[in-house]
Amino acid sequence: MTKIHWSIWIGIGLIVTLVSSRAELTLFIWIGLAFILIGVIKLIHRFVFTERAPKEETKTARPTHAQQRILRCPRCMSTAHATDNYCRLCGTPLRHLNR
Ligand SMILES: [Zn+2]
Numbered sequence: 001m002t003k004i005h006w007s008i009w010i011g012i013g014l015i016v017t018l019v020s021s022r023a024e025l026t027l028f029i030w031i032g033l034a035f036i037l038i039g040v041i042k043l044i045h046r047f048v049f050t051e052r053a054p055k056e057e058t059k060t061a062r063p064t065h066a067q068q069r070i071l072r073c074p075r076c077m078s079t080a081h082a083t084d085n086y087c088r089l090c091g092t093p094l095r096h097l098n099r
Helices: 006-022 024-059 065-069
Strands: 069-073 079-081
Touching: 006 024, 069 079
Parallel strands: none
Antiparallel strands: none
C-alpha cells in the first residue's frame, strides 16, 4: 500500500469523483472521496515518516550486537572473542579491531 504515491490516490479520487458526479453515480462519488481521503492520510503519514527517517538510518548504520562481538584475526583468520586482546592461535594483537 505504501508503494502507491499519495498524489496518485488523490488524482484517481478526483477523476472518479468528477466523472461520477457528472454521471450521477452516487456510489462512485463516495469511492472517489475515499481515494482522496487515503491520499490525504498517506500525505500525513509521509510527513511523519520523513521526520522519523534520520533516526532509523542511524539505527541501521550501527553494527549489530553480533557483528561487534565476532572478530577475526587478520593474520591467521581464526575467530576471536571481542574481549580478547591477542589472537589465541598466533598472538596477533586484536585490541585495535575492537574500536
Ligand atoms: Zn591469529
